[in-house]
Amino acid sequence: MTIPPAASLHDPAESFYSRWQALNDWLVRHRPLWQQAPFTEPVPEWTLQHPELAARVAGLDDERCRVLDDDLARLAGLLCDALPSLAAYPDLVSLPDLSPPGGRVHRATLPEVRAVDMPGRKRLQSGAFAAALEPLREPVMDWCCGKGHLSRTLAAVCPEPVRGYEWNAELVRDGNRLAAQFDDAVAVQCQDVMAPDFVFPTDAHGVALHACGDLHRQLIRRASEVRLPRLSFSPCCYHLTDASPYRLLSARARRHDAALQLSRNEIRLAVQETVTAPARVQEQTRKVSQWRLGFDALQRQLRSCDEYLPVPSHPSRLIQEGFEAFCQWAARKKGLVLPATTDFEHWSRVGDRRYSQVRRHELVRHLFRRPLELWMVLDYAIFLEEQGYRVRLGAFCDRTLTPRNLLLDAVRVSGTPPVVRSRP
Known part of the structure; x- marks a missing residue:
């Protein structure tokens, strides 16, 4: 794949089209990596097609995930041994700096x-x-x-x-x-x-x-x-x-x-990229994501249906009321009745594990x-x-x-x- 350098974006129209065409063809080629949302798919199809790539991201610790999510060119370089076509990433996204002194x-x-x-x-x-x-x-x-x-x-x-x-x-x-x-x-x-x-x-x-x-x-x-x-x-x-x-x-x-x-x-x-949210907001987002994933695992078992069930935006008060309250609210919204024997601690732990998995799968998606x-x-x-x-x-x-x-x-x-x- 030949990609015009960023500086050529000041050149005639052909350079814009060449850049667009290279991006289009690269995105089409890698569509399985970004089309499915890991939040809704516990096992994205690409993890089966590219097991070495899946193993690479699964082995990253939380701090490494955070650092690489802030430096996606570095992530692409780290993963290109498992998927060589990711080596094109830095050239594909390079742009002139138009910021003045x-x-x-x-x-x-x-x-x-x-x-x-x-x-x-x-x-x-x-x-x-x-x-x-x-x-x-x-x-x-x-x-x-x-x-x-x-x-x-x-x-x-x-x-x-x-x-x-x-x-x-x-x-x-x-x-x-x-x-x-x-x-x-x-x-x-x-x-x-x-x-x-x-x-x-x-x-x-x-x-x-x-x-x-x-x-x-x-x-x-x-x-x-x-x-x-x-x-x-x-x-x-x-x-x-x-x-x-x-x-x-x-x-x-x-x-x-x-x-x-x-x-x-x-x-x-x-x-979807956010670099400006305060730490408190980021922590609340993480917590609610874990809760939603825990509820998702629970509802799949309850309905005997391995399918994501969208849940609407939650009222802010639930942040203070905990995972069980969130599950009861979500179940009511979807017309489900949770058994009295529901082990909410178990499903909370499942949500934590799913969040860790989703975060690593999302790293690959964020490259796109x-x-x-x-x-x-x-x-x-x-x-x-x-x-x-x-x-x-x-x-x-x-x-x-x-x-x-x-x-x-x-x-x-x-x-x-x-x-x-x-x-x-």
């Missing part, structure tokens, strides 16, 4: 005293995003702007007023209040950007920081239709879409004979999160180049600030008509 990021970041109602990470993410876009020349349109945190950040480095679009009227009021309080050149407008009668501006620089799913795809389509001079966005929550299976945007990718067909649940894998995300984002880049844009793709900040750190920055090439005008 720290001084520029600091200047573009709102001071804490002005960042009212703005979470600390959002403040730093907005500053890094804004710095990566400088210089700004056209009036900025902030797509799905919420309270206008990014709008207010960009206003400090933009020569023109910033306009934000947001459908939630309460957030619109808060955004305009904050802009007025700090005398920012920002106006937030109440607007459903998905509305068919929305009149799209034609002379703006469209920006979006973590617009979800169909919202950022709508921006891509509409911006290219009206030929916005520039479009810069960091996508998020790709699985939030009305389309199932997932539909590629670019004509070239859709013509590929072996293009992946993905369900929404499969796409969800791309955004970033490749799946890049598979979608490279398709966006190809589409925009088909529409006459010169595109940069890379990371605007370190993943420790946000795992959704990809930036697509597209500038319309003057006088260039779209190569392809296509709709999914």
